[in-house]
Amino acid sequence: MLTSLIENLKEVKDFRKNQGKRYSLWEVLLVVVLGVMSGHQGYREMEYFVKANEVILKRTFNIYSQGMPSYSTIRRVMRGVDEKDLSKIVKEWSRENSPKLKGIEGLAIDGKSLRSTVKDPGNQQQNMVIMVSLFSQETGLVLATEKFESKTGSEQAVAQGIIEECGSKGKLITADALHCNVPTVRKIIESENDYLIAVKKNQIKLYNQIEKITKTTKAESIDTQKERGHGREITRRVSVFKNSIKIESPWEHIQSIIQVERWGYRGKKPYRETVYYISSIWEKADFFSKKIKGHWGIENQVHWVKDVLFKEDSMKIHQVQAATNWALLNTLGLNIFRGLGFLSITEGRRWLGNHWEKLVAIS
DSSP: OOOHHHHHOOOOHHOOOOOOOOOHHHHHHHHHHHHHHTTTHHHHHOOOHHHHHHHHHHHHOOTTTOOOOHHHHHHHHHHEEEEHHHHHHHHHHHHOOOOOOOSSSSSEEEEEEEEEEEOOOOSSOEEEEEEEEEEEEETTEEEEEEEEETTOOOOOHHHHHHHHSSSSOOOOOEEHHHHGGGHHHHHHTTTTOOOEEEEEEEGHHHHHHHHHHHHHHHHEEEEEEEEEEEEEEEEEEEEEETTTOOOOTTTTOOOOOEEEEEEEEEETTEEEEEEEEEEEOOHHHHHHHHHHHTTTTIIIIIIIIIIIIIITTTTOOOHHHHHHHHHHHHHHHHHHHHTTSSHHHHHHHHHHOOOOOHHTTOO
C-alpha cells in the first residue's frame, strides 16, 4: 500500500532545477502525506511535524540523509507541483488498492469548494477552486478527483471528463440534480456504466413526465424505512415505477423512475418532501434506497472529513496551486486510512500514532 504510493510519488515531475536541490521531490511529498494523516496542516505545522519526527522518519523510510526539509522547501514544493500529476496519483493508487466487489458498485460524483481560495468574497461573481470527486460508496475510497475554478469552468464539464476517463465499467454512477443533463447521461452510458440521478424542476419537461408516471401508474416495488436520531423522526418511502410512457429522446436508456418520499418531524416541526430520480437499470426499491442513501456518503465520508478532520475549511493557504495540492494530498491520506479498513479517520489516527513502521509492515 505505502510502497505503491512511494512508487507513484516518484513519477511526479520535478519542476525544480538540479542546482541546490537537497531533497527528492517524492520525499517531500511523502512527509506531507504522513503529516496530514497525523492531523497537521499548513507549512508551519508541517515543519513542526518533520522536526518532531525526524529520527523515526529517517529510520523508517531511509530518507533525508542531509537533514529535513524546512518551511520554505515545503512551501516551494506545494506551490510548484503540477496538480495534474497528483490527481493522476489519486486515480492510480485507488485503482491499485481497490478490492474486488460483488454486486453493482455505486460511484458518487460531487463537488466541494476550497474556501481558502475564495477571491472577492463580497462579490457575487467570486472565484474559488472546486474539487470534483468520484467516490466508491462501498469502499469509501476516492477514485478520482479534479479541480476547476468557478469563474472559468463548470462542475458538470469536469464530472463528464472524470466519467469519460475513469476506466470503470459496469458501475452505477450516482449524482444530484446538478448533473441531470443529457451530455452527462450520455457520457455515463458511453463509458459502459449506468446512472442514478436526481431530477428537479430545472429539467421541467422531464420532471412533469416523471410526476405524471408516479400519479397515474402503480409502483412495481416499495421500500419503507423509519429513522430516528438527532431530534428527527423520519419515514422514508422509496417507490419504483416503470418508464411506462417511454420518456422521449434525448433522455435515453431510462429504465426506472424512482420516487422518494420523506415525512416526519425535525424537532417539533412537521415536514414532507418528495424527490424524483431516473436510472438506466431496473432494480427493486430496496436496492435504490441503499444507493440513494449511499450517495450522501461523499458528503459525510469525504467532504465533512476533509473540512473538519483534515482542516481544509480553516486552512490559511490562499494560493490556488498550493491549496489544490494540499487538497489532493489530503485525499491520498484519507484513501490510505480507508485502504487500511478505517471508515473513521479519528480511529485510524489513534491506531497509527507516530508508529510509521505499521505502514511499512503492511505495505
